[in-house]
Amino acid sequence: MSDDIEQRQREVRALAELGLTELSKALAGIHQTHRAISDRTFGILRRGLGSTVAPVKAMHDGIADGVYRVIGESTARAGEISGEFADLPLRKPPSSSTAGASLIGIVNGLIGDELDGTQSALTDDNVSIRVAGRPVPATPEGLRAAFPRAGRRIAVFVHGLIETEHHWRINQTKSAAYEHLLWANGVTSVFIRYNTGRRIRPTGWTCPSCSTT
Structure with missing residues (x-):
């Protein structure tokens, strides 16, 4: 399977x-x-x-x-x-589609802490980088594969309560998406999805490939 x-x-x-x-x-x-x-x-x-x-x-x-x-x-x-x-x-899994992700985002926003406590499949990725709806492995290899043309300038998109990264594209059918406008100016867009029903502290996340020595 x-x-x-x-x-x-x-x-x-x-x-x-x-x-x-x-x-x-x-x-x-x-x-x-x-x-x-x-x-x-x-x-x-x-x-x-x-x-x-x-x-x-x-x-x-x-x-x-x-x-x-x-x-x-x-x-x-x-x-x-x-x-x-x-x-x-x-x-594909509901979490990888716009409609499915939006539904899960609403559910998580309402009872995300409860679902996380029961290890629900709806909270498998409490915090993740997303490209085309799919989670990106937070490893050097995974990030390089997801962003092969990334530059030095990065814009991180963090959505609000009961939302997902797809909400950044609402009402953009008549204009260029934010990431396209930023890319034209040499900025790489990184979209984050997270469980908005969890407390802020446990939701905190550090990219393992971004640590410094």
Whole structure:
């Protein structure tokens, strides 16, 4: 199995499991809201109808609780299964495409610290240099291969919260991209992608080939 296929499967499964798990949590919240509203409604009815409301409330609560429990447990289980077997016929991992990277960027911006703690595939590259969406090995060989014509002047692009390096190219369809304008002036552009949901200190990163003696 190629590295791309393996990474694609890991990321698709992580996204599928996360989506269904979060849906299960949302259902639990909806259940609590439903019960809060129904309890208040039956409380008002009890004032006028007395204890005759009790059997109806018990039946309602039993049915509602059972339905939410079954749906919640089924959704959670579906998430576990998706985390083991889900896949999509993509040519490359979601993190290497603009749309997939943007989705992962949003997820990381919201709960990136939590995902990093569980070693999710969505945080495999908490900080990385990216060229055409793909991570560049932070080694002398990897950097030379990624930037064969690099000059002495370098511009480092660091995106904001829930974003990725692709956001630097938004609305640039009618004008030259930043890196092209900089290249015309002898500047090499280096794009960084990082997990914006992590704390700043653990996100700090040093290029091993950039150390000085």
